[in-house]
């Protein structure tokens with residue numbers, strides 16, 4: 001069933017990071033992520049003339065977004081299923097996420113990030129899902145804490161990862177600090193990124209690191225161009241956003257995740273004064289997004305050929 005959006009979309013007159021009113025459309029297309037969930041909504045991204053941040057405008061209201069993040073959010077991703085009288089995580093989902101967690105731990109090791117911390121340091125993950133990354137870190141000797149709004153938090157608790165089922169704000173873990181705070185594909189969903197980053201500062205231990213993994217604007221997948229992603233960051237715009245909240249980037253790299261299936265940004269930042277900030281060009285950003293969409297369409301436009309191959313029958317494989 002296709003459900004039309006109920007409330008009006010929220011129109012933004014200025015950039016949430018730098019306040020500039022200058023904006024230029026860089027993408028306007030169907031929101032496939034939401035369409036698969038029965039919502040007929042388009043997605044339009046604009047580029048800020050002030051800081052070159054790419055943001056959804058108009059964007060879904062809080063009411064609509066909360067509907068996206070209900071229990072169905074993970075169910076439709078084939079994350080869990082009911083077996084007998086109880087729910088369990090599907091084994092292929094668990095294996096995939098644990099492999100990704102192993103990749104992330106490997107990245108921490110090989111980039112010298114782990115060397116910064118003593119054994120028994122503490123890690124907080126915001127949007128910790130079923131605790132895949134945290135259980136991996138726990139096994140490597142870390143003290144861990146998760147915050148996760150969906151029912152996946154219950155699975156994390158079941159496997160020994162302390163997890164609060166909530167959206168993160170300062171009150172959730174009042175007074176506790178962490179050496180490493182990670183957000184894996186969460187930051188681009190947050191409505192007020194600078195306010196959120198400021199709220200994290202109080203949870204950072206001295207010398208602590210913030211670790212973000214994000215879709216990379218330089219290499220978009222169609223699934224990244226979707227409403228839950230209110231922002232679409234590049235190496236430049238994430239550096240500027242962090243700077244606005246008093247963070248400086250220590251290490252940033254583009255990383256080919258899942259054996260090169262897609263490219264993400266890994267950003268490690270600490271509290272401090274940032275260096276020189278740079279902007280992205282509007283023409284280049286628009287060209288990248290247009291190109292991603294053209295390629296996506298080309299990949300989808302194979303229906304007739306698929307049918308031809310399906311109908312091809314051979315009596316024998318011998319050459320005649």
Ligand SMILES: [Zn+2]
Pocket residue numbers: 015016017018019020048049050051052053
């Ligand atoms: Zn801006």
